[in-house]
Amino acid sequence: MKHSRFRIFLFILLGVSALFAAAAFILPYEWGPDPKARFKIAAVQAKRDRSYYWITVHLKKGGAENHDLMKPVRLQLGTLKSLEPADVTFQGNAESGFTEMWYKFWVSESEAANPLHLKINDGVLTVKTTEGMPPIHDGMMRTFSNPRW
Numbered sequence: 175m176k177h178s179r180f181r182i183f184l185f186i187l188l189g190v191s192a193l194f195a196a197a198a199f200i201l202p203y204e205w206g207p208d209p210k211a212r213f214k215i216a217a218v219q220a221k222r223d224r225s226y227y228w229i230t231v232h233l234k235k236g237g238a239e240n241h242d243l244m245k246p247v248r249l250q251l252g253t254l255k256s257l258e259p260a261d262v263t264f265q266g267n268a269e270s271g272f273t274e275m276w277y278k279f280w281v282s283e284s285e286a287a288n289p290l291h292l293k294i295n296d297g298v299l300t301v302k303t304t305e306g307m308p309p310i311h312d313g314m315m316r317t318f319s320n321p322r323w
Contacts, residue, residue: 203320204300211297212239213275218301218323220286220308221315227286228260229279231301233294240271242295249279249301250291257281283307 207214213233221228229249235241248256257279265274277292290301303321310316316323 207236207299208297209237210295211292211299212237212241212295213299215292215299215301215321216274218318218321219315220310220318220323222310222312224312225283227281227283227307227310229281229286229290229301231277231279231292233275233277233299235271235273241275243268245295246293247277248293249277249281250293250298251281251285252288255285256293257285 203215203217212235214236216232216234218232219228219230221230231249247259247262249259250256259277260280261276261278263276263278264272266272281290287306289303289305292299292301300321302318302323304323308316308323
């Protein structure tokens with residue numbers, strides 16, 4: 175009798191954990207991305223490099239319009255400062271349009287503690303909403319699936 179109750183408890187626990195795991199893959203990074211940005215954030219990676227972070231923003235095409243290569247892309251740090259990307263990788267081609275893009279930014283520890291926003295095309299996407307940085311050891315990387323990190 176005790177073993178059957180324990181098994182039922184384990185199956186319920188397994189079901190609840192499976193729901194949370196599925197939600198992490200199904201839910202979008204940001205609920206209402208700016209349609210003027212033409213892309214939406216799929217995920218963000220932060221890799222610690224001593225007192226700096228490599229912040230990589232993975233974008234997926236969110237509509238029919240292509241990315242405008244003539245418009246600058248900037249990572250907005252707080253209210254005054256913005257950074258240009260240190261590296262960019264495109265998936266697709268310029269003629270038919272890019273389907274995915276990865277923008278990589280070199281951000282100091284003090285700057286990364288602020289909320290971060292990505293200015294792309296004519297829109298703004300939320301990269302990070304919280305103050306401070308989660309604990310990441312030097313040389314380690316974490317991937318985030320929502321802007322609350």
